[in-house]
Amino acid sequence: MSAETHRPPVSAYAEPTRPVRAGWIAAFAGVWLGLWMAQLVPVQVLLPLQIAAQHSSEQWLSSLVAYGLVSAVAGAFVVVAYPIVGALSDRTRSRFGRRRPWILGGVxxxxxxxxxxGVQTGTVGTVVMWTTTMVGFCMASAALTAVMADRVPADQRGLVSGWISAPNALGILLGMVLVTAVFTTTASGYLALAVCAVVLAVPFLLRLHDVPLSDADAARLGPATVRGILSSIWVDPRRHPDFAWTVASRVLINLSNAIATTMLLYFFTFALGLDDPTGFLVFTTVIYMVVTIVASVGLGKLSDVVGRRRVFVLASGSAQAVAALLLAVAPAQTTAIVGAVLLGLGQGCFFAVDQALATQVLPSAETRGKDVGIMNIALAGPQAFGPLLGAGAVVAFGGFTGLFVASGAAGLLGAAIILRVRSVR
Known part of the structure; x- marks a missing residue:
């Protein structure tokens, strides 16, 4: 069938009670797979190589900083776009529902x-096109995360969130293989990722029953004006402290991951001096991917069964921090492999369980799209600013040790902060 086999709720704001089925989850994982490939593979491989080609080989530090600046400019747009796109999707009135037009447009x-x-040869063009890509990612991912809050019951969200995390790891590996072994030029690699993003989104777009807003539902949101939308974005941390603590924890744990992992190609090349740094990056990514998939699906489901989220987030942030600190004190290929295992455990657990926890601290049903948009800033923002902050740490500390120490400290602090959440066990 091309549609969900269970009846969607009558009101767009109704709390979901019917479990989603395997076919729905598979299609949901598919669209995320395409988006993760499109966002993460350029960050890990294509953008560093493209920007390096725009600089001489003797200027590798300048190349590293330029890469950070490209990501930071896109990150600034991400921070602004996420809540605005989410708020607009909350108010979208179409026969196809609220979220589906934004998923399609974003993809x-x-x-x-x-x-x-793929055809840019200068820094300005690279900045413009990468920013365009990231804004599209914001549009699609904000709507998709809101769909989970709209359609998935709370006691199933750990499992479904696991199928957001598993494609994250699988997408990095498949994308790396695609752009390093099959489509070996920068332009063809980008084009292959573009095609994958569109093709993998189609099954979910066809399957999703997205409930349109009724007149009564729309009236509860207030005026759909620029002022009304912008004023609705603010979430008072005093009234919604659990929401604020969750956002803060997400920012720090994701920043811990981003400032380390987005610098790995440079670390393997210039700190470890490997003959084939790209090949070793793919090798460690395979390890990371396998562990992440097992951890995300298994631990996400386990958090549903035991009815607890915070302890899993605490453990995941700690595991990522240990991985970074190991590289700081003992930089070597063996340590990098151990770090990949720990990082996979931490990231798999974090993505699955924290995403489920985040949907349980949203301030209201009416503004799910806007609220998950704010939550997603804490995911995409660190990924975008991570390269610049990582490059700054390398420059400031004269090497990669300071980079990994900063990564570990951020992870530990983010893990501790989640204990301040009170409404979710």
């Missing part, structure tokens, strides 16, 4: 940005 913008990114 198409991602594809266009990647296709054009």
């Amino acid at each position: 198409l913008l991602v594809a266009a940005g990647l296709a054009l990114l």
Whole structure:
């Protein structure tokens, strides 16, 4: 069937009670797979190589800083776009529902940005096209995360969140293989990722029953004006402290991951001096991927069964911090492999369980899209600013040791902060 086999709720704001089925989850995981490939593979491989080609080989530090600046400019747009897109999707009135138009539009913008990114030879064009790609990613991912809050019962969200995390790891590996072994030029690699993003989104777009807003539902949101939308974005941390603590924890744990992992190609090349740094990056990514998939699906489901989220987030942030600190005190290929295992355990657990926890501390049903948009800033923002902060740490500390120490400290602090959440066990 091309539609969900269970009846969607009558009101767009009704709390979901019927479990989603395997076919729905598979299609949901598929669209995330395409988006993760489109966002993470350029960050890990294509953008560093493209920007390095725009600088001489003797200017590797300048190349590293330029890479950080490209990511930071896109990150600034991400921070602004996420809550605005989420708020707009909350108010979207179409026969196709609230979220589906934004998923489709976002995927198409991602594809266009990647296709054009592949032909850029200068920094300005690279910045513009990568920013376009990231805005499209914001549109699609904000709507998709809101769909989970709209359609998935709370006691199933750990499992479903695991199928957001598993494609994250699988997407990095498949994308790396695609752009290093099959489509070996920068332009063809970007184009392949663009096609994958569109193709993998189609099954979910066809299957999703997205409930349109009724007149009564729309009236509860207030005026759909620029002022009304912008004023609705603010969430008072005094009234919603658990929401605020969750956002803070997410920022720190994701920043811990981003400032370390986005610098790995440079670390393997210039700190460890490996003959084949790209090949070793793919090798450690395979390890990371396998562990992440097992951890995300298994631990996400376990958190549903035991009815607890915070202890899993605490453990996941701690595992990521230990991985970074190991690289700080003992930089070597063996340590990098151990770090990949720990990072996989931490990331798999974190993505699955924290995403479920985040949907349980949203301030209201009416503003799910906007609220998960704010939550997603804490995911995409660190990924975007991570390269710049990582490059700054390398420059400031004269090497990669300070980078990994900063990563470990951020992870530990983010893990501790989640204990301040009170409404979720």
